[in-house]
Amino acid sequence: MSQIPFAPDVFTWPSERPQLIGGRCGRCGTTTFPMQSSCPRCGDLGMEQVLLPRTGTLWTWTTQEFLPKEPYASGETQETFRPFAIGLVQLGDEVRVEGRLTVSDPAEISFGMELELVVFPFRAEEDGTEVMSYAFRPLS
Amino acid sequence: MDNVAIIGVGIHPFGRFGAKSAIEMGAEAVRGALADAGIEWKQVQFAFGGSREVDNPDAVVGLLGLTGIPFMDVYNGCATAATALELTADGIRSGKYDIGVAVGMDKHDPGAFTADPVHYGAPPWYGEIGHFLTTKFFGMKINRYMHDHGISHRTLARVAAKNYRNGVINPNAFRRKPLSEEAILGSRMLNYPLTNYMFCSPDEGAAAVVLCRADLAHRYTSAPVYLRATTLRTRSYGAHEVHASWAAVEQAEAPTVYASRAAYEAAGIGPEDVDVIQLQDTDAGAEIIHMAENGFCADGDQEKLLAEGATEIGGRLPVNTDGGLIANGEPIGASGLRQVHELVLQLRGQAGERQVPGQPRVGYAQLYGAPGTAGVSILTR
Numbered sequence: 001m002s003q004i005p006f007a008p009d010v011f012t013w014p015s016e017r018p019q020l021i022g023g024r025c026g027r028c029g030t031t032t033f034p035m036q037s038s039c040p041r042c043g044d045l046g047m048e049q050v051l052l053p054r055t056g057t058l059w060t061w062t063t064q065e066f067l068p069k070e071p072y073a074s075g076e077t078q079e080t081f082r083p084f085a086i087g088l089v090q091l092g093d094e095v096r097v098e099g100r101l102t103v104s105d106p107a108e109i110s111f112g113m114e115l116e117l118v119v120f121p122f123r124a125e126e127d128g129t130e131v132m133s134y135a136f137r138p139l140s
Numbered sequence: 141m142d143n144v145a146i147i148g149v150g151i152h153p154f155g156r157f158g159a160k161s162a163i164e165m166g167a168e169a170v171r172g173a174l175a176d177a178g179i180e181w182k183q184v185q186f187a188f189g190g191s192r193e194v195d196n197p198d199a200v201v202g203l204l205g206l207t208g209i210p211f212m213d214v215y216n217g218c219a220t221a222a223t224a225l226e227l228t229a230d231g232i233r234s235g236k237y238d239i240g241v242a243v244g245m246d247k248h249d250p251g252a253f254t255a256d257p258v259h260y261g262a263p264p265w266y267g268e269i270g271h272f273l274t275t276k277f278f279g280m281k282i283n284r285y286m287h288d289h290g291i292s293h294r295t296l297a298r299v300a301a302k303n304y305r306n307g308v309i310n311p312n313a314f315r316r317k318p319l320s321e322e323a324i325l326g327s328r329m330l331n332y333p334l335t336n337y338m339f340c341s342p343d344e345g346a347a348a349v350v351l352c353r354a355d356l357a358h359r360y361t362s363a364p365v366y367l368r369a370t371t372l373r374t375r376s377y378g379a380h381e382v383h384a385s386w387a388a389v390e391q392a393e394a395p396t397v398y399a400s401r402a403a404y405e406a407a408g409i410g411p412e413d414v415d416v417i418q419l420q421d422t423d424a425g426a427e428i429i430h431m432a433e434n435g436f437c438a439d440g441d442q443e444k445l446l447a448e449g450a451t452e453i454g455g456r457l458p459v460n461t462d463g464g465l466i467a468n469g470e471p472i473g474a475s476g477l478r479q480v481h482e483l484v485l486q487l488r489g490q491a492g493e494r495q496v497p498g499q500p501r502v503g504y505a506q507l508y509g510a511p512g513t514a515g516v517s518i519l520t521r
């Protein structure tokens with residue numbers, strides 16, 4: 001079965017140890033996710049792609065307990081929607097990124113918990129191709 | 141900066157109004173404000189109109205009278221009405237005009253707002269994977285705030301229950317039924333720790349104000365209210381804001397903090413001088429955070445203040461006396477002018493059952509919205 005990322009240049013794939021692909025400003029060192037064409041801090045155009053750390057700690061989080069409207073494209077319906085949790089995860093001392101968590105029960109989530117990046121099948125196309133997205137999984 | 145006066149306010153109730161158009165609601169709000177000021181539309185020299193859903197709010201002229209005046213349309217997210225107000229005030233401050241109208245109107249579909257994330261500067265895939273939700277941001281922001289500052293779920297419920305209670309005694313409010321803290325805590329969780337009844341809903345409505353040169357105000361009213369400051373700010377590097385796929389590790393203060401400081405400085409007034417407060421309560425957590433961001437308390441004090449009832453109409457920090465967004469809903473273009481409408485009634489002593497005791501002198505209004513924009517207005521009588 002083939003697997004494709006939901007968009008190019010968001011995470012390294014295929015990969016045993018996937019990493020998010022960010023951008024770094026050549027002038028002031030600011031890191032963004034994803035890569036963007038100029039620096040949000042100094043406006044410089046010299047942004048370069050950078051691979052972000054695979055592990056991090058949970059800065060904050062919430063749950064998503066209702067089905068998002070379009071453009072949400074998981075293929076889920078009101079009947080099949082499975083609530084998920086989403087976090088703001090600090091990767092090293094470089095940047096904090098938003099990402100879904102692999103656990104969704106608030107009892108399993110704590111501030112500062114250690115997480116690692118994983119890639120998971122987000123939806124299936126009609127021909128069976130799996131569209132992959134990224135998430136963070138608790139390390140312990 | 142007391143060179144601009146508010147001489148008239150008008151509102152079309154907030155809620156759901158079937159096939160009635162936003163333009164019709166806007167025209168009613170303007171007529172209300174004109175009647176309140178005791179003037180006719182033909183005396184108005186210019187206007188700003190704010191809306192998200194209506195491309196041309198200036199179409200209200202077709203219902204008010206085609207007088208040919210300059211009428212400019214603005215959209216600035218949840219700060220749209222503060223923007224219309226600031227620009228109208230600036231038109232008078234600059235000396236170009238003597239008398240103008242700011243009007244806001246909207247008519248939204250039910251449920252959370254949606255759009256193309258690219259138009260918010262977010263990645264194109266941001267919505268596809270389920271990140272493009274304002275409610276999610278508010279959940280994340282208050283969750284960390286509660287963790288850092290010891291705010292309880294009960295306090296979130298107290299904020300919402302207070303705003304529903306104030307809505308009961310506001311004939312223009314959308315939600316006019318009281319809800320117990322238990323019912324609020326027990327309603328469906330939408331974005332932890334925020335439950336269904338802790339959020340405002342998009343709805344419909346309009347509000348308008350008539351502004352004029354302060355030195356002319358006494359021609360029209362014996363009780364002018366002065367617009368002492370209007371400020372707008374966007375986010376600075378390090379702020380974690382709505383619709384962002386990432387945030388900096390180095391943290392900056394929220395745009396509201398900057399807008400608030402600038403407004404106090406312009407007005408020569410401090411938070412301790414404010415008698416009646418309107419804050420952006422997109423959700424109960426936002427009201428709690430905004431109490432501190434606008435200088436009304438230290439981070440964490442909200443736990444005690446809410447338990448004591450300090451933010452009730454009769455408390456020492458009355459917040460959202462008309463029920464705020466939680467009871468009124470949010471027609472984006474009108475929301476900030478609804479705040480000003482309530483403050484003007486309060487400062488004139490015309491707020492009826494909702495009247496803050498002790499003849500309040502200073503009113504304060506704050507708006508906040510995507511993608512990190514804040515507006516603050518300070519009014520005095």
Ligand SMILES: [Zn+2]
Pocket residue numbers: 025026027028029030039040041042043044
């Ligand atoms: Zn830079």
